[in-house]
Amino acid sequence: MPADRHQTKSKYTSDRNIPGAYDGETVTRRRFMTLSAHGAGAVAASAFLLPAVGFAVGPIFEEHKLGWQDVGAEDEFVQNTYVPKTITIVDGIGEAGKSTVYVRKRDPQIDAPPPKEFDYEQYVAISTRCMHLGCPVRYVDAAQRFICPCHGGVYDFQGKVSGGPPVRPLDRFYTRTRNGRVQIGPRYSVNQELKRFSPRDPGEPLDGVGQYLYPSRPSVRKLSHGQP
């Protein structure tokens, strides 16, 4: 019995009496023609499809950097309440690119010291982006709470969740001081213990396996080292 029972014909075209066959030729000219036509079609299609797909998904890999923005003099901010300030998150799109940030002076009584590479931080800047689905929260001084108008998220004075659907505390921004002026830097996200992570979108918890289920994105990273 032959090794391959299914091979009834020789693989050499000359053995199969195909006219004009060369010695050692295994691909017929008809088959070669078909394959090269399909190959040429595939090359032509990928020539426009691949760049188009790359064009569409490119922004996922493009890093978006937020510089430092001046929000006011040091004596404007106190420890026991927040001052709303407007910063520009995206340039060139007018009002849609602006966002409110709540700033206060760091209170050593309630705020844990910042990581040592950021030990110059004297101010706490809290983002108004609700961590449920991204609506704008506002700070209510009487209740000392941040309240979201959309689905009833409530955060305490430090921005930790005290009620409603949000999955993690409010995002924060790096802060620094320059010539007596307070400056706001890039955004970072925090988990329930206020440990710092690179910015995540709302609705993505960072406790437990959350930080692995919602990985850091190449388009936005946290500051790796301080810039005092």
Add this chain to the structure above:
Amino acid sequence: MPKLKLPKPPVPPLPKQLNPRPRRPGGGPPETPVDMAKEAGISVVGWVDERTSLTGPARWLMFRKVPRGTNWFYTLGSATLFAFLNQAVTGVFLAMYYDPSPTHAYESARYITNEAFLGEFVRGMHKWGSSVMVILVFLHMGRTFFFGAYKYPRELNWIIGVVLLILTMTMSFTGYLLPFDQRSYWATIVGVNINGTGPLVGPYLSDFLRAGPEFGATTLSRFYAIHMLLVPGAIAALIGAHLYLVTKLGTTAPPWLKAEEQSELREEVA
């Protein structure tokens, strides 16, 4: 009791004066302008048909047998198709005025509504038509489900229909941003963040939708391109496939009709 059948009297022939004599082919020039117009129409259709053989497919598409019991519920698919055509046509004309840039979008939508001739009407047709289309899609789907019309051999048509439903929802989602007012903006923020809550792929998906980590300069134009080019093209192509399968497989009878007994098996009643 069997039905009594009365013999029908023969129909009397039409009097000669009312019976028009057919024109003989090649029998001189057409007599009246109506004849000439008829002749012209026939010859145009004949000219196209001779070169394309399209009348066969056209008859196949239009003159189909439908089962007994076909009723108004069977028009929901065509109604959805017309809702889509309404969206397509009004959308094309809205695109003539609309400017998908974050700084001009709201102003151009306001211009369409308040200044452009019939703009309020066309925008209203598009806005309300989108809700009508979603409602009709669901009614059509419900009809198909409750009549059992998704069963063999029509499963593929059901699958195409579900893809069309998802694409319609994509149209609603992307179109909602375009007026670029407060409601549009925040609804889109919320919608994109809902996409982001999918584990592992979510963060990248929302970056893809926004074209970056923040709602930025190209988010609106990205939504606009998806809304007016990418998805409508896919919907039109899939509607073609959907209609082809409807024509090829035919429609089902409503479930309350029993299959007819064959006459030779029917018991004789004396």
